[in-house]
Amino acid sequence: MTDISADLLALITTLKMAAVTTVILLIIGTPMAWYLAKWQSRFKVFFEAVVALPLVLPPTVLGFYLLLAFSPTSLPGQLWQSATGSQLAFSFSAIVIGSVLYSLPFVVQPLQKAFEQLGDHHLEAAAMLGAGPIDRFFSVVLPLTKASFITATALGFAHTVGEFGVVLMIGGNIPGETRVLSIALFDHVEAFNYANAHLLSAGLLIASLILLSLVYLLGNNFNKKQQGTVKL
Amino acid sequence: MPKLIQKLRQKLLPLCIIWLALQASHACALDKPKQTKPLRIAVAANFAPALKILLANLPNKDAINVQMISAATGTLYLQIKHGAPFDLFLSADSMRPELLEQEKLIIADSRKTYAYGQIALWSATRALSGLSELNHYSGKLAIANPDTAPYGKAAQQALTKLSLWPQVQNNLITGMNINQTFQQVRSQAVPFGIVAYSQLAMNKYQGIIIPPEYYQPISQQLVIIKSSQQVKLAQQISDFILQEDNQEKLVQLGYLPIKSIPLIEKNNQVNTQYD
Numbered sequence: 001m002t003d004i005s006a007d008l009l010a011l012i013t014t015l016k017m018a019a020v021t022t023v024i025l026l027i028i029g030t031p032m033a034w035y036l037a038k039w040q041s042r043f044k045v046f047f048e049a050v051v052a053l054p055l056v057l058p059p060t061v062l063g064f065y066l067l068l069a070f071s072p073t074s075l076p077g078q079l080w081q082s083a084t085g086s087q088l089a090f091s092f093s094a095i096v097i098g099s100v101l102y103s104l105p106f107v108v109q110p111l112q113k114a115f116e117q118l119g120d121h122h123l124e125a126a127a128m129l130g131a132g133p134i135d136r137f138f139s140v141v142l143p144l145t146k147a148s149f150i151t152a153t154a155l156g157f158a159h160t161v162g163e164f165g166v167v168l169m170i171g172g173n174i175p176g177e178t179r180v181l182s183i184a185l186f187d188h189v190e191a192f193n194y195a196n197a198h199l200l201s202a203g204l205l206i207a208s209l210i211l212l213s214l215v216y217l218l219g220n221n222f223n224k225k226q227q228g229t230v231k232l
Numbered sequence: 233m234p235k236l237i238q239k240l241r242q243k244l245l246p247l248c249i250i251w252l253a254l255q256a257s258h259a260c261a262l263d264k265p266k267q268t269k270p271l272r273i274a275v276a277a278n279f280a281p282a283l284k285i286l287l288a289n290l291p292n293k294d295a296i297n298v299q300m301i302s303a304a305t306g307t308l309y310l311q312i313k314h315g316a317p318f319d320l321f322l323s324a325d326s327m328r329p330e331l332l333e334q335e336k337l338i339i340a341d342s343r344k345t346y347a348y349g350q351i352a353l354w355s356a357t358r359a360l361s362g363l364s365e366l367n368h369y370s371g372k373l374a375i376a377n378p379d380t381a382p383y384g385k386a387a388q389q390a391l392t393k394l395s396l397w398p399q400v401q402n403n404l405i406t407g408m409n410i411n412q413t414f415q416q417v418r419s420q421a422v423p424f425g426i427v428a429y430s431q432l433a434m435n436k437y438q439g440i441i442i443p444p445e446y447y448q449p450i451s452q453q454l455v456i457i458k459s460s461q462q463v464k465l466a467q468q469i470s471d472f473i474l475q476e477d478n479q480e481k482l483v484q485l486g487y488l489p490i491k492s493i494p495l496i497e498k499n500n501q502v503n504t505q506y507d
Contacts, residue, residue, distance in 0.1 A: 064310075067310065067311070067314050068314070070314070071314035071315055072314075072315045073314075073315075077315075087315060087317075089311075089314055089315050089316070090311070090315070090316050090317055168303070168307065169307070169310075169311075172301065172311050172316045172317070172318075173301045173302070173303060174272070174299070174301065174317070175270075175299050187280075187302055189415075190277040190280065190302060190411050191277075191280050191281045191284070191302070192281060192431075192434065192435055
């Protein structure tokens with residue numbers, strides 16, 4: 001396989017990993033953020049700290065313990081193997097699970113802040129008008145916190161694309177399965193392919209910059225629109 | 233509620249399209265390698281470029297789908313221990329292959345030395361005249377971590393042998409592995425460093441080779457992983473790397489071939505007699 005097609009494969013793997021991770025994070029992160037925002041207990045700080053843990057934990061440390069957990073000789077690894085029939089460590093699923101844990105605070109924290117600032121009166125009004133919980137979420141909460149959802153999605157996606165330490169440990173750098181861009185880049189540097197490394201980092205940098213700018217542009221537009229409707 | 237469904241559809245549709253596109257492109261990209269089951273070679277980062285050059289001449293390379301996975305020896309060892317789907321492992325040392333053998337994770341008798349590493353003194357800022365340049369040097373010196381990297385251990389042994397260790401000990405910049413040390417010297421962040429000679433040879437840099445009798449041989453060993461389902465193929469590649477003409481090629485790539493080592497050991501003995 002030529003270097004270019006190998007890099008392309010790594011790019012596709014990266015995008016796939018980041019997309020799957022972001023979707024999963026939005027699905028599990030939203031209720032988590034909601035409960036953390038609404039929950040009033042002194043144990044709340046503990047759970048907030050747990051969510052924030054990946055921010056301070058070195059990725060290689062997280063990766064090392066995940067590797068131990070995903071190993072075919074450990075309980076979680078065995079459970080996975082008996083449930084799905086394939087090994088968890090060094091698979092695409094493994095790097096997605098690792099990324100979900102690693103990028104969790106980047107999705108939960110902005111959402112939690114948004115839910116906290118959202119007053120109860122909108123929801124109460126909607127409930128009075130007969131809207132059920134799911135309807136209330138999609139037609140009241142979601143439109144009001146759209147900007148935060150965009151931020152959470154962008155941060156979760158971007159952080160996963162840039163991930164290195166966790167994937168290096170539990171992924172095993174397997175082409176088409178767990179070799180992502182950051183690792184392909186590292187490989188090029190290690191193999192003295194500086195030209196390829198420069199090309200790849202420049203591409204990654206420009207693509208990330210465009211993606212993030214677009215997302216923030218989108219977020220700003222939503223904010224303006226929202227302010228407009230409030231004024232009317 | 234219909235409004236909600238419509239809204240959802242609006243939002244989900246682009247996502248679905250992206251998802252399908254990704255799946256399709258992924259399937260296309262994977263189409264080729266899937267024809268044959270890949271043979272996965274886990275190789276220590278410092279040997280990866282050399283292995284790539286050697287494998288380019290593999291007689292039946294079009295029939296075999298070789299995947300090279302390079303990382304630090306320690307990382308690869310850890311991954312193999314936890315079930316990584318590798319067939320062949322080319323380590324940068326002999327310690328990890330020995331450990332894997334003790335842990336019964338390799339095919340019996342597959343552990344073989346495939347090359348000996350050499351170390352060299354190097355500066356990216358100017359040409360060096362000889363090892364004596366270190367005698368009155370009081371600046372920073374880059375070496376790989378002697379506790380974890382075999383090339384770092386060799387550097388420490390050579391510096392001790394040259395009676396320079398006490399003098400440089402407090403001015404060392406230790407890299408995580410020999411590649412990091414190479415980068416530190418190459419970027420001119422550190423004026424002097426002891427790097428792998430293979431790194432200099434492959435990048436066409438000039439350095440001073442430290443004579444092999446100043447340090448214990450850095451034997452790099454390979455093993456075939458027990459869980460491999462393609463032992464025969466792995467064995468074939470192992471034989472290929474050890475075969476005479478490829479061992480000759482290693483010399484140009486900065487390594488010492490396996491047959492050279494009885495010579496070094498003899499020299500070492502001569503040296504100890506002198507001491």
